[in-house]
Amino acid sequence: MELKxxxxxxGAKARKxxxxxxTLSSAQKDHGLKMIAEALIHHSSLILDANQKDLKEGRQKGLPEALMDRLLLNEMRIEEMAQGMRALAALPDPVGEVTGMWKRPNGLMIGKKRVPLGVVGIIYEARPNVTADAAGLCLKTGNAAVLRGGSExxxxxxxxxxxxSQAAEEAGMPVGCIQLVRSTDRSAVDELLKMxxxxxxxxxxxxxxxxxxxxxxxxVPVIETGVGNCHTYIDSEADMDMALDIAINAKTSRPGVCNAMxxxxxxxxxxxxxLPLLGEKFRAKGVELRGCPQTCRILPEAVPAKEEDWSTEYLDLILAVKVVDDLxxxxxxxxLYGTKHSEAIVTNNYGKAQRFLEEVDAAAVYVNASTRFTDGGQFGYGAEIGISTQKLHARGPMGLEALTTIKYIIYGNGQIRN
Amino acid sequence: MELKxxxxxxGAKARKxxxxxxTLSSAQKDHGLKMIAEALIHHSSLILDANQKDLKEGRQKGLPEALMDRLLLNEMRIEEMAQGMRALAALPDPVGEVTGMWKRPNGLMIGKKRVPLGVVGIIYEARPNVTADAAGLCLKTGNAAVLRGGSExxxxxxxxxxxxSQAAEEAGMPVGCIQLVRSTDRSAVDELLKMxxxxxxxxxxxxxxxxxxxxxxxxVPVIETGVGNCHTYIDSEADMDMALDIAINAKTSRPGVCNAMxxxxxxxxxxxxxLPLLGEKFRAKGVELRGCPQTCRILPEAVPAKEEDWSTEYLDLILAVKVVDDLxxxxxxxxLYGTKHSEAIVTNNYGKAQRFLEEVDAAAVYVNASTRFTDGGQFGYGAEIGISTQKLHARGPMGLEALTTIKYIIYGNGQIRN
Structure with a gap:
């Protein structure tokens, strides 16, 4: 059969x-998730055997060590996948909620009901745990999933x-609810993107x-996730100790993630x-500083920043530093340079804090806190699909609601329009 | 200067x-809308002169009569545009509303605030009143607009x-808040779509x-609007008179719009x-019927429907009719054939009504009412940007909220992440 x-x-199977x-109840979906958790544990040796094949091929291809680590599965990581399913089962179901209902002068009752999106395509890279993660999120919200993982x-x-999918079907979920694209051909992705x-x-x-x-x-409509060129602005009226703590935390607590400064x-x-105090602390953490001319005058260890440094998401222990005149x-x-992800100000001035919150256009804008909190778990959402960096549909950390849409349900008694 | x-x-001007x-207050925006309304009336002769040029060129090109009518402006249509601006000024401003705020265990206060989308591109066809309409909707919600109308x-x-734009600037709105693309070249649209x-x-x-x-x-993310292949299902337990009224209304009250059956x-x-009663009423309204074999046996005047009739949005006094076994x-x-716009059932059976509401996947699903109500005004939204037929961001009639997104505003007092 042709790829197309x-x-x-x-696609047709997923749609069906x-x-x-x-139409499944929350109880049916949660039961399915728990059965999947059990099946993952029960079949862990099968999964680990398959993982060994990937690891072997990866070694032969000479994949970098960091990538090999992301590929690696073990009993603990499988237990985490199962735990993820159980945690989803325990969360409230967003589907079915009627978020509003009103009566029109002609007597029509119009209600806004939360329903699944339908079929969700997820395209991802090396980590195999995303397969379980994405499948669970989609099933919890009543969506069918078409998954395309990395060839590694x-x-x-x-x-x-x-x-x-076997456990889901045994638990009464429909055939085709979770499908993995088996072609590792790049054109399979391109086909998917136009279905x-x-x-x-x-x-x-x-x-x-x-x-x-x-x-x-x-x-197909896309939810864009991910890129974060995040800033922290230390104002003249900042508490010095707080500013130091926040700056160090935002850069060094986990430099490889999108909400890092x-x-x-x-x-x-x-x-x-x-700056000298910051320089000392960053030095201790092994952070390379790339500074504007003024920064370099104050901190001789900083290397001069190039124009591209202001727009680079390093995802590493490197930090661009710029001295600015004012708010x-x-x-x-x-x-000019932000990616509208997460931005923070450290200040004790009320007016400046309010202006920063008002005028900075980003998914998450902070006063006196680390940008590292932009995360579904930290926001209290229980589960996270990703962090949207676009403005349509969902912005910032996406909880289960981001995998739903609404449908108007309208109760009439014979209304016709003039 | 090159088109690109x-x-x-x-784009850069709009972004600025x-x-x-x-950052404008609701009062400032509403003042601007009222000034624009006055300016439209004040400069109506200038607008009508320009319209005469379009009409003259249209006649020379031999544009069809229906299109010429859509092009035509007169004092009344300009008054309607001005009235539209005043109506927008009178509506509540969705921007600035904090739809939720909560405190995390670490003391962070996280709020979800409604903010403008930013820059909205609107691409439209013949009607010049859309220029005013779209500009007003964008300004009301604090968005800059880049408009591209039809060359006619x-x-x-x-x-x-x-x-x-002149009136807006005089009222204190920023330069570039409303811009019309002056190139009628198709490639201008294609450029816009990738900015x-x-x-x-x-x-x-x-x-x-x-x-x-x-x-x-x-x-660029798109909000898809428009296509409606809408159905009405008359159940065996329908009230006959109600079913007749609803079917006639859904087809004939305004056949050229997307919510018509x-x-x-x-x-x-x-x-x-x-069917014989329906046939009589449709005949009186000049509706051509295209039926399945069973329909044609009952209604000899119906012409046999072809496969494509089931998926055609006629936007005309033509109706496809099919006899079905059950719900x-x-x-x-x-x-199979719907476009997920508006679908209706006529029935007095509680269980069937509930099943239809639950199982039919469409923006608006009706029990015992005409599909013609799918409309921002009829839903009580005051203003309508269009009717979304996609599931992301907005579904069904879009009110002012559809032109907004959210931003998380986070108040801390030194929180860092472990």
């Missing part, structure tokens, strides 16, 4: 499964998806290259006092 | 204006947009061809009684 036909068959899934994790993904007839949304999870490819080629902006009045200059810099 | 540079200049617009209405759109750096969303308003072009070529499904038990067959048919 294979993909359409997957989605119809059935949307092919055997692992296949084993996990088969264990999940508007079958897919309601596609979510890329991975690096900037993958996300850009999806955004540029999809005709990439550029530090420091008010010129406070720069001569605070306006800070906001202007963020507006 | 021209478009990027428009959007930053300023997002070029001079009218130019005059209207200049009157509006992700400057545009937050693009909304096509027009026929299926325009919408498909936008969906297929945009990398295009296919009637009739339960086989009730078909022999109700399942009706839902199956809708699932």
């Amino acid at each position: 036909d294979q993909m359409r068959e997957i 499964a989605a119809r059935k899934l949307s 994790a092919f055997y692992s993904n296949l084993a996990i998806s088969e264990v999940i 508007n007839q079958y897919l309601d949304v596609v979510i890329p999870r991975g690096g900037a290259g993958l996300i850009q490819h999806v955004v540029n080629h999809a005709t 990439e550029t530090l902006l420091v008010n010129r009045e406070i720069a001569p006092q605070i 306006d200059a800070a906001i202007e810099h963020i507006s | 540079d021209q478009m990027r200049e428009i 204006a959007a930053r300023k617009l997002s 209405a070029f001079y009218s759109n130019l005059a209207i947009s200049e009157v509006i 992700n750096q400057y545009l937050d969303v693009v909304i096509p308003r027009g026929g299926a061809g325009l919408i498909q072009h936008v969906v297929n070529h945009a990398t 295009e296919t009637l499904l009739v339960n086989r038990e009730i078909a022999p009684q109700i 399942d067959a009706a839902i199956e048919h809708i699932s």
Whole structure:
């Protein structure tokens, strides 16, 4: 069968499964998730065997160590997947909630009801646990999922998806509710991105290259996730100790994630006092500093920043540092180079805090806290699909609601329109 | 200047204006809308002169009469545009509302605040009043607008947009808040569709061809509007008079709009009684019927429907009619051919009504009412941007909220993440 036909068959099957899934009760879905958790544990040796094949091929191909670590599964990581399913089962079901209902002058009762999106496509890279994670999130919200993982994790993904879909079907969920695209051909992704007839949304999870490819080629609606060139602005009226703690935490607590700080902006009045203190702490943490001319004058260890440093998401122990004249200059810099992810100000001035919250255009804007809190768990959402960096549909950390849409249900008694 | 540079200049200007617009108070925006209303009336002769140029060119090109009518402006239509601005000024401002705020265990206060989308691109066809309409909706919600109208209405759109942007600027709104793309070159649209750096969303308003072009070529997020292949299912337990009224209304009250019925499904038990009555009423309204074999046996005047009739949005006094075995067959048919816009059942059976509401996947699902109510005004939204037929961001009639997104505002007192 041609690739195009294979993909359409997957799409049609998913669409059919989605119809059935949307009518399942919360209890049925939660039961399914618990059964999947059990099946993952029960079949862990099968999954680990498959993972060994990926690891062997990865070694032969000479994949970098960090990637090999992301590929690796063990009993603990499988237990975490199962635990994720159980945690989802314990969360409230967003589907079915009527968020509002009103009566029109003609007597029509109009209600807004939360329903599943339908069929969700998820395209991701190396980590095989995303297969379980994405499947669980979709089933919890009554969506069918079409999954396309990275070729490095092919055997692992296949084993996990088969264990999940078999357990789901045994628990009464429809055939085709979770499908993995078995072709590792890049053109399978491109086909998926244009299946508007079958897919309601596609979510890329991975690096900037993958996300850009999806955004540029999809005709299916996309939820863009991920890139974060986050700033912290230390105002002249900041509490010095708080500013130090927040800056160190935002950069070094986990430098490889999207909510980590990439550029530090420091008010010129406070720069001569605070930069040397910051420099010392960053040095102790092994952070390389790339500074504007003024920063370099104060901190001789900083290397001169190039223009591209202001727009780089390092995801590493590197930090760009710039001294700015005032709040306006800070906001202007963020507006020019920010990716609208997470931005923070440290200040004790009420007016400046309010202006920063008002004028900075980003998914999450902080006063006196680390940007590292932009995260579904930290926001109290229980589960996280990803962090949206677009403005349509969902912005910032996405909880289960981001995998739903609404439907108007209208109760009449014979109304016709004049 | 090259077209690409021209478009990027428009985008950059809009982005700058959007930053300023997002900080205006509701009072400032409403004042601007009222000033624009006055300016439209004050400069009506200038607008009408420009419209004469379009009409003259249209006659020379031999545009069809219906299109010429859509192009035509007169004092009354300009008064309607002004009235639209005043009505928007009187509506509540959705921007600034904090829809929720909660405290995390670590003391962080997290709030969800409604903010403008930023820069909205609107691509539309013949009617010049859309220029005023779209500009007003965007300004009310604090968004900058980049408008691209049809070439047939070029001079009218130019005059209207200049009157509006001049009045807006005089009222203190930023330069560039409303811009019309002056190139009538198709490639200007294609450029616009890929300006992700400057545009937050693009909304096509027009026929299926325009919408498909936008969906297929945009990398900027799109809100898809418009196509409605709407069904009404008359159940065996329907009230006959109600079913007749609803079917006639759904087809004939305004056949050229997206919420009009295009296919009637009739339960086989009730078909022999109700189809002759329906046939008579549709005949009196000049409706051409295209029926399934069973329909044609009962109604000799019906012409046999072809496969494509079930998926055609006629937007005309033509109706496809199919006799179905039961509710399942009706839902199956809708699932196969519907465009997820508006679907109705007429029944007095509680269980069937509930099943239809639950199982039919569409923006608006009705029990015992005409599909013609799917409309922002009829839903009580005051203003309507369009009717979304996609599931992301907004579904069904879009009120002012559809032109907003959210931003998390987070108040800390030194929180860092472990």
